[in-house]
Amino acid sequence: xxxxxxxxxxxxxxPSRAAYRMQRLWLTPLFRTLMRVGxxxxxxxxxxxxxxxxxxxxxxxxxGFESMxxxxxxxxxxxxxxxxxxxxxxxxxxxxxxxxxxxLPLSSFDIDLGAARQRIETLDAVAKADLRVRSGGxxxxxVTERVPVIVWRSAAGLALLxxxxxxxxxxxxxxxxxxxxxxxxxxxxxxxxxxxxxLAAAKPILPRLRGLVRMGERRWDLVxxxxxxxxxxxEAPVKALERAIALDQAQKLLDRDVLSIDLRIQDRPVLRLxxxxxxxxxxxxxxxxxxxxx
Numbered sequence: 001x002x003x004x005x006x007x008x009x010x011x012x013x014x015p016s017r018a019a020y021r022m023q024r025l026w027l028t029p030l031f032r033t034l035m036r037v038g039x040x041x042x043x044x045x046x047x048x049x050x051x052x053x054x055x056x057x058x059x060x061x062x063x064g065f066e067s068m069x070x071x072x073x074x075x076x077x078x079x080x081x082x083x084x085x086x087x088x089x090x091x092x093x094x095x096x097x098x099x100x101x102x103x104l105p106l107s108s109f110d111i112d113l114g115a116a117r118q119r120i121e122t123l124d125a126v127a128k129a130d131l132r133v134r135s136g137g138x139x140x141x142x143v144t145e146r147v148p149v150i151v152w153r154s155a156a157g158l159a160l161l162x163x164x165x166x167x168x169x170x171x172x173x174x175x176x177x178x179x180x181x182x183x184x185x186x187x188x189x190x191x192x193x194x195x196x197x198x199l200a201a202a203k204p205i206l207p208r209l210r211g212l213v214r215m216g217e218r219r220w221d222l223v224x225x226x227x228x229x230x231x232x233x234x235e236a237p238v239k240a241l242e243r244a245i246a247l248d249q250a251q252k253l254l255d256r257d258v259l260s261i262d263l264r265i266q267d268r269p270v271l272r273l274x275x276x277x278x279x280x281x282x283x284x285x286x287x288x289x290x291x292x293x294x
Contacts, residue, residue: 080139081105087143092125096141099123108133124167150192151177153184153211165192185214194237195220201241205254219264229260244269 025031052058081104085093099119102111113131120129120141128144148160148168160168160177167189171177183195195212198220202209205224213221220237222230232240240263247269248254253261262270 078108079105079137080108080111080133081137083139083141084134085141085143088126088145092123092143092145095123096120096126096129096143100141102139104139105137108139111139125169127162127166148177148180150195151180151182152189152192153182154186154188159189161189161192163193163196165189181209182211183214184211185217187217188212188214190217191220197238198222198232198241201238202245204245204249208254224254228254228258231260231262231264233264233266240266 052061083097083100083102083104085096088096099122100116101119102116111133113133117129117131120126120131120143125146126143127146130142132140134140146162146166146168149163150161151171151174152159152161152167153174156170158171158174158176160171160180161183162168174182181195181199183192188195191214198212199206199209202222208224208226210223210225213223215221215231219234220232222232222241224230230241230244244253244261244263247261253271258271258273260272262272
């Protein structure tokens with residue numbers, strides 16, 4: 001029989017305290033994520049920081065990146081070599097090309113379409129411009145051109161205006177656009193829409209109409225041939241003009257020796273007669289005009 005002291009001690013299967021704590025930590029999701037993701041990421045960032053600590057390395061890296069971008073942007077499929085302008089007259093087309101000031105060929109990445117559109121729309125004759133780069137290296141510019149409908153005489157000269165009163169271009173003489181009606185006076189451009197309404201209402205007397213004059217930037221005077229005028233009110237001038245035309249068609253007022261028809265007071269038109277007609281009227285009413293004639 002062997003002695004009990006010769007039997008080796010049995011190994012305790014329980015983990016040590018440190019191993020137990022480590023196993024518990026591995027069971028924690030946050031710790032596992034930190035060890036599997038956070039630690040490698042920290043190592044990568046640490047190495048990148050060491051590499052970028054040198055100014056020479058940073059400059060070399062930036063230069064290589066810029067060279068790669070330039071090589072990509074200068075590829076033939078991105079080069080713009082032609083400029084196409086649609087919807088503009090020949091003169092306006094030349095002005096658009098000058099306003100854009102592009103030296104082609106040029107990479108499409110180097111063309112600021114928004115800034116180019118703003119430069120084009122600063123031109124008086126351009127209402128709207130759309131730009132896009134088409135395949136084949138063509139920069140297409142589609143223009144909505146302003147249509148002149150009125151000639152405006154101001155201190156600055158003669159200007160063509162569109163329906164909104166926006167200037168289209170300047171002209172040298174009235175004969176350059178004798179086909180368009182004439183307006184004059186300060187603020188006439190701001191009331192262009194109202195002037196067009198008056199011109200439409202004045203269609204029965206249009207052959208005698210010489211133009212519209214903006215008075216005090218508040219109201220209109222219609223200037224006719226033979227020096228006659230129709231003074232319109234500030235409010236509802238179109239209706240007042242229609243009443244004056246109806247009165248003329250009924251009583252032929254404008255065919256008489258009348259200098260002006262004042263419609264500024266509603267429902268009370270005032271006629272200003274020529275001196276001879278006024279004298280005849282006074283004589284017909286038995287008014288002595290001998291002293292006034294002197």
